[in-house]
Amino acid sequence: MIANDGRRERKKAQTRARIQDAALDLFAGQGYRETTIAQIAARADVATRTVTLHFPAKEDLLFADDPFTPESLAARLRDRQPESTLDAVREWMHATMRELDERDRATGVDPAHLWQRRALRADLLMADDDLRGRARAGYRDLELLIAEAIGEDLGLPTDALLPRLAAVTVVTGLREIYVTREGRARTAASELAGLVDEVLAFAKAGLRTAPA
Template identity: 85%
Template sequence: MIATDGRRERKKAETRTRIREAALDLFASQGYRETTIAQIAARADVATRTVTLHFPAKDDLLFADDPFTPESLEERLRARTAESTLDAVGDWMHATMRELDARDHDSGADPAHLWQRRALRAGLLMADDDLRGRARAGYRDLELLIAAGIGADLGLPADALLPRLAAVTVVTGLREIYVTREGRTRSAASELSDLVDEVLAFARAGLRDRSAAPDPRGSAVRDE
């Protein structure tokens, strides 16, 4: 029974992947709005109902199963001790990226394919107003977690301006990596990691500069 369940889950995962791959190819070649569920089903060689069972809404094909989840970030932030929030965020990003590369390597897949597809997905999201809006809303939980952590580091409320600015900077920067000139030319976690570090360094610099400035109310904002 356990073996049967395992095969069933593997087949389900393979079907989801095939459908998502077919959708990305069609979105890229003929446009997101112009692509129909029937076309995706035909490309993936499955029934139309199979597509909607796995992905009830069309935009789920671009948003479901993202590995960089708020739940995993929250767990990583909860586990930190002396490290800053930005250090923990960097470790979470790097660890998740390494896990994705290792997963593809173990399965015999080319890890470069994953990052190329994420870059393709990012370009599709940026090109469509509705998709861009959903992406922005989907990143809000990450922003709130990072803002709360930075606020705790600085002795400020999570909804204070400085933690919110830093959190938005980090999440926006990480999202933008895939659509930058640098990000589009890199195809491995090890190559993309430098760009993650650049985003975090930019946020740290902003926190340092703001912390060194006098508070207009007569006090100084404490650094990390």
């Protein structure tokens, strides 16, 4: 029974990934709004109902299963002492990226595929006002977590300007990596990690030079 359950879950995950890949290809080729669920189902070789069972809303094809979750960041920030918040965020990003690469290698998938898909997804989000707005709202929880933790580091309330400004800088910078010239040229976690470090270093410099 346990073995059967494991196979069932792997098959389910493979189907989800195939549907998302099909959706991204179609969105990129003919536009997000012009693509129908029926077209996605045909490209993924599944029934239309299978697509909607996995992704009830069309937007979910772009926003579901993001590995950089507020829950995992919150857990990392709770354990950050004696690290600073920005050091903890850096390690959280690096660890999550390594885990994603290791997962793909274990299943025989080229790790570069994930990072190429994330770059394609970022382009699609930037090109559509509604999708860009939802993406911005989705990053809100990450910003609030980082702002609260930076406030604790500095002895400031969460809604003080400096923690909020630093948090927005970090989250925006990490999001922008995928649509930059540098980000497009890198397709491995080890390469993208250097850009993560640049974002965190920029935010650190801002905190160091801010008025007391």
